[in-house]
Amino acid sequence: MIETQEAGTGAAGPRNLAKILVVDDDDQILKQVTWALSDEYRVHTAGDRSAALELFRSEMIPVVLLDLGLPPHPRAATEGLQALDEMLSRNPLAKVIIVSGNSERPSALKAVERGAHDIFPKPVDIDELKVVLSRAYKLVALESENLHARSRDWQAPLEGILGDSVPMQAVYSAVRKVAAAEVPVLIQGESGTGKELIARAIHNLSRRSGKPFVPINCGAIPEQLLESELFGYEKGAFTGANTLKPGRVEHAQGGTLFLDEIGDLAQPLQVKLLRFLQTKAMERVGGRELISVDCRVVAATNRDLEKSVKENQFREDLFFRLAVVTCMLPPLRDRGDDVLRIADHLMAKYSKELCQAQKRLTREAMEAIQRHAWPGNVRELENRLKRALVLANGPAIGVEDLELTQLMARSLPAGGSLKEARKDLEREIVSRVLAESKGNISKAARVLGISRPTLYELIEKYGL
Numbered sequence: 001m002i003e004t005q006e007a008g009t010g011a012a013g014p015r016n017l018a019k020i021l022v023v024d025d026d027d028q029i030l031k032q033v034t035w036a037l038s039d040e041y042r043v044h045t046a047g048d049r050s051a052a053l054e055l056f057r058s059e060m061i062p063v064v065l066l067d068l069g070l071p072p073h074p075r076a077a078t079e080g081l082q083a084l085d086e087m088l089s090r091n092p093l094a095k096v097i098i099v100s101g102n103s104e105r106p107s108a109l110k111a112v113e114r115g116a117h118d119i120f121p122k123p124v125d126i127d128e129l130k131v132v133l134s135r136a137y138k139l140v141a142l143e144s145e146n147l148h149a150r151s152r153d154w155q156a157p158l159e160g161i162l163g164d165s166v167p168m169q170a171v172y173s174a175v176r177k178v179a180a181a182e183v184p185v186l187i188q189g190e191s192g193t194g195k196e197l198i199a200r201a202i203h204n205l206s207r208r209s210g211k212p213f214v215p216i217n218c219g220a221i222p223e224q225l226l227e228s229e230l231f232g233y234e235k236g237a238f239t240g241a242n243t244l245k246p247g248r249v250e251h252a253q254g255g256t257l258f259l260d261e262i263g264d265l266a267q268p269l270q271v272k273l274l275r276f277l278q279t280k281a282m283e284r285v286g287g288r289e290l291i292s293v294d295c296r297v298v299a300a301t302n303r304d305l306e307k308s309v310k311e312n313q314f315r316e317d318l319f320f321r322l323a324v325v326t327c328m329l330p331p332l333r334d335r336g337d338d339v340l341r342i343a344d345h346l347m348a349k350y351s352k353e354l355c356q357a358q359k360r361l362t363r364e365a366m367e368a369i370q371r372h373a374w375p376g377n378v379r380e381l382e383n384r385l386k387r388a389l390v391l392a393n394g395p396a397i398g399v400e401d402l403e404l405t406q407l408m409a410r411s412l413p414a415g416g417s418l419k420e421a422r423k424d425l426e427r428e429i430v431s432r433v434l435a436e437s438k439g440n441i442s443k444a445a446r447v448l449g450i451s452r453p454t455l456y457e458l459i460e461k462y463g464l
């Protein structure tokens, strides 16, 4: 993807000339074409496949003139066709124009079948060539603009939600898709991953955004109260019910009902909720009248709801009603550099709220933040930063202020020696940091505070 996008930006080099690569084993032709085109293009030349690919890659060249007969087989088209394949697999938007004599026409047609942009006859007529090239560059510009527009569309974070890591981009794209549909959505994710934030985003992007978003936490309200909280009650339904009170479901009329911690819902209420989802109608506690409510339901849970279904804790039919679409929120530790970006943002926000001068994170603090597993996810990050900003004295927030120092301490394995424990810990930390830096050795070495050769040694030693 990166390469494809760069095809557009790579179109202009120094002096703002677009780049072109001319590949031919005939020096005379290279000289002639270079001379004819260098007013309008930045011309790169290559005499064989490997030199051509090297330039294509390093210079990110969007348009190529390719002769198929290259050494070591100048009489056959094999080298040229392979070069074509390799270029297109690196950048599918590149325009490769086959320059061929009459005798090579069958091979040239084969090249077009394999994705070459056009065929241009030898001997080369420069004026005609210029016309063909200018069309090719226009197409490159158009396609890459199009690609940018499309990727902007689905990658852009949602309002109020920070992070542009790949797993979060997938979430944004899913949210945009489901928001427009009316189907129920089940949001799953560890605690503090932003499930409520996502639920609100779905509501705000839907056609119901002008109507209420009504959250209710099914885990926080005692079972006996939850029913009347959800469905309301009639006057006299029970002792103390002195007036009629509509429930949260009714409040959500026209809008979105957000059932948080749905996994905590007790069995009898699961039945009642299922009936409501099936009929779109409900009765208040102590009531006889069926009330129709048109609302969209979004539910969230930090439990493995499918497991609860298997263990008969959660009704299967209700699960399928709620989980027409599921949206899985990745834990913060799987979001790469998002954690630092969110930390930066929160530091600025809290400093303002606390009327403090903006503080910064020390380098060690940043590294500790990247290393930490964040079991409480964004909420934990919020809490640690808030506390640190209130308590820290100087202009910088360090590892101690975040209380991220002792997290690696642990007990000895049963019967193990200190040496073994050290080895285990080392292996675990190295493998985790490697995973977190997605195999980027330099980054992993930096986080671990060791040299790259040392890291390679450790990888070898532990067979990672």
Ligand SMILES: Nc1ncnc2c1ncn2[C@@H]1O[C@H](COP(=O)(O)OP(=O)(O)OP(=O)(O)O)[C@@H](O)[C@H]1O
Pocket (backbone or CB within 6 Å): 160, 161, 162, 163, 189, 190, 191, 192, 193, 194, 195, 196, 197, 198, 302, 342, 378, 379, 382
């Ligand atoms: N990507 C994010 N960008 C900015 N803030 C976030 C992000 N994700 C979560 N937050 C913030 O973190 C806190 C926790 O988010 P939220 O309440 O949506 O999580 P949750 O998954 O519902 O957590 P819980 O399971 O604890 O209820 C909120 O203050 C929210 O604003």
Ligand SMILES: [Mg+2]
Pocket (backbone or CB within 6 Å): 195, 196, 260
């Ligand atoms: Mg929540």
